[in-house]
Amino acid sequence: MTKLSVICGKASEDLGGKLAKKVNANLVKSDVRVFPDGESKITLKGNISKIKSVVVQSFYPPVDTNLIQALSMISKVKETSSEVIAVIPYMGYARQDREFLPGEVITMKVLAKLFKGAGASKIIAVDIHSLIGLKHFTIKTKNISAIPDLAIYFKKLSLKNPLIVSPDQGGKERAKEFAKQMEIDYIALDKKRDRKTGKVEIKTKKVDVVGRDLILVDDMISTGGSIINATKFLKKEKCGRVFVACTHALLMNDAGKKIKKSGVTKIVSTNTIPGKTSIVDVSNTIAKAIV
Incomplete structure (x- = not known):
């Protein structure tokens, strides 16, 4: 009997495959057909464990599509598996964890209900934007850090008198740990x-x-505004090279090009979101959280 299966969504195929090997699990792939109106039809291909399954799916753009696919897979897997762990390498909507302005919907509160309703017994996220978001969940949650994996990469580089820089006070603890x-x-x-x-x-x-x-450290980069402003300021202060290290590189609207243009030598991110900059693998860190 298969004791553990890893089901990977289309948004996390590479990471899901690596994770399955790390935990010696049966890999179940998802075949997704998107209809002209945007609806997703998902077919899971492989043997799902009756004991324990892990569904791996980030929800980066298209956020809502990847989210619905994650919930749909969890629901289907729960029909077979007694325990379903949802691994969300990049947790979309994590910035919507409280009511900043009157009338705003706390979307993380909605997600908490959706994941529980779909059948997830535990959520594992990687460097979620705010831990407050996880407090809305009534099922078990765990946030794991990709900082050790990123640090290993930068330790191998020949850097001149390096310094870690957080672009804001909110990321101070992250910079401290890095x-x-x-x-x-x-x-x-x-x-x-x-x-x-x-x-x-x-x-x-x-x-x-x-x-x-300098190594500019952040949890996620969307439009890159904070990184670009910080880089321009640091360059005026006559620094050496500027590297950017982040867990989640969304890099919307040509943000990667704009960041490079501001004076950044290289952007280094993890494979929570696949892309040109995602050269640091976090599957081993996720594997440790599952076992």
Whole structure:
């Protein structure tokens, strides 16, 4: 009898395949047909464990499509498996974890109900944008960090007097942990974001980074506004090379090109979202959380 099966959605095929090998599980692939009106029809191909299954699916753009596919797969797998663990490498909607402005829907609260209703017994996320979002879930949740995996990559590079930089105070703890893993120092810039327009500006006046190679660390990069502003500021302060390290590289609207144009040498992200920059594999870290 198959004790463990890994079911990977179309959004996480590569990562799901790697994870199945790491945990010695039976891999079940999903065949997805999208109708002209946008509806998804999913067929799971492979043997699903009666004991325990892991459904792997990120929901990056198209967010709602990938989310519905994740919920649909969980529901189908639950018909066979006693336990269904939902691995959401990139948790879309995580920024909507509280009511910032009057009348806003707390979408993470909605997701919590949907995943429980679909049959998930546990949620595993990688570097979720805010841990507050997981507090809305009534099933077990676990957030795991990709920082050790990213740090291993950067340790192999020949960097000149490197320094970890967080583009804002909100990411200070992330920068601190990254710096600890690499055994180097860190700083956090002050930024201000207009809640209505989304415009970001750096409030920090002066930093001592002359000639130093910098690693700008963030959990996710969407449009890249924070990274671009931080890079321009740091370049004016006469720093060396600027590298960007993030777990989730959404890179919307040519953000990758814009970031490079601002003076960034290289963007390094994990395979929670597949793409040109996703060169750090987190399957081993996820495997440890499952076993």
